[in-house]
Amino acid sequence: MMVPAPLLAIDGLSARLRAPPHRPLLRSVCLDVREGEVHGLVGESGAGKSTIGKAVLGILPRAIEPCGGTIRLSGTDLLGLSPARLDAVLGTEIALIPQDPMTALNPSRRIFDQLTDGLRLKRRLRGQALRDKAVALLQDVQIPDPEAVLRRYPHEISGGMRQRILIAAAFSLDPKLIIADEPTTALDVTVQKEVLRLIRKMQRSHGTGVVFVTHDLGVVAQVCDRLTVLYGGMVVEQGETAAILAAPSHPYTRALLDATPRHDRTGSGMRPIPPQVAAALQAELARYGMGPGAHV
């Protein structure tokens, strides 16, 4: 059977702080995202999961510089694009679902204006066509009474509804790839479940590839087809979600699972990462020859 070419191919991506002594943040990261696949990036703080997402979007903070490797979207290396070419790709081919729906929306602009930024700037839609499209987008994300919601300001709607608006905005230009950066971390569990369901539904119906950044192995288990476990900017383990969670091959993945509290069994969630696992991780980081990791 022929393996389809990946939608997103990250090959040997390294990144570091721009200022000396150039602390490494990503160490030769390789990962593929196929069309229509949800690929989870999991790890604790400092693992580099958000840095990978930002590198793909071309929005790394100035303090961070890529220092090796390629990021190819359908064959085009994004790191080599001019700012103008990258600007054409952002929104239309890659979009972001951010973590915090409150800070991601401008408090002084109505929902309609923020939702339709992409459609106005990149599709040049105006007038009734724009209005109709906005209503259709909100219907897609199951928001009742879209006309009324479009007139509101962000503070006038609930957190779950704000996150739905951002999902609608991300899908508005029908991108090939979406980076979802901890999109449900700020939400209550019941709202989280609805939002996860919605992202999955939209992603399936549009055939979108998704990079799903999260620290929550439960969310990964229920949403991601494949996953990459990261530690200190390096890939620790990668593969099918069900296979890895059922039988992790790396002791760190095992330790993360053991440290995760469970609502469906007793006696979980109090086992920290064993010292020998932490020591082995530090030794692996050292093998990359880029200095020690920040995260111990």
Place this chain on the structure above:
Amino acid sequence: MNARKSFGSRPRARILHPVSLTVRRGEILGIVGESGSGKSSLGRALLRLHEPTGGRLSFDGIDITHSGEAALRPFRRRMQMIFQDPQSSLNPRHRIRTILGSGLDLAPQTPGESRSEALARTLAAVGLDSALADRFPHELSGGQRQRVGIARAIATRPEFVLADEIVSGLDVSTQAQVLALLKQLARELSLSLAFISHDLSVIRTLCDRVVVMRAGRIVEARPVADLFDAPRTAYTRQLLDAIPSPVPDPGWLERGPIDRDLAATPAG
């Protein structure tokens, strides 16, 4: 300890409807609920940081519902709080020694124990080296800062400690250490601990009993094992069903209704 209380504010903006609960001596009580459910208001009422507009609050059998600050002072040492964010709750200009010192000054003295011995004992109780006493909060890791926050609370040798969402910003590996530490401290110091969290999985890990809150009311209050195995209310069942388990379940995402969030309520 017997803190039975009802608490409500003016009808125009009622935060808590009359609620009744008891925190027993040596018990770890979980208080769980979604945002806006009133769990933090309840916690602060238990510490008498708010004066209730109705009902009664008693601590160790003494009614403190309407006690003034002077009358409350002896109780303040006996009830302490661990805050969510150790970054913002520890004074950045003070060394750890100073941060813990004011609490230690209030604690009953152990005969023959010097000030620095008391400091070392308190740090050791939370698993920190006494060498950290001369550091500033920014020189510590997030996990170490949270341990200092716990040390600050137990420095006065309290009988009741309120912990409000203290692990929600932590990585799972650090969270596991903090939960294990709390369990151990509660046992060793015979503490009554009220542990507020939005995370039922964490509650199951740590607590003996749990109170489920919704819209300022207690929905269910039961021993942890009972509640998780056989929730009595539809609301609790809904909360449990909404927690993703790290075991893939192909039907989970599609199961269950909800959509109550879609009512256009402004966020609190």
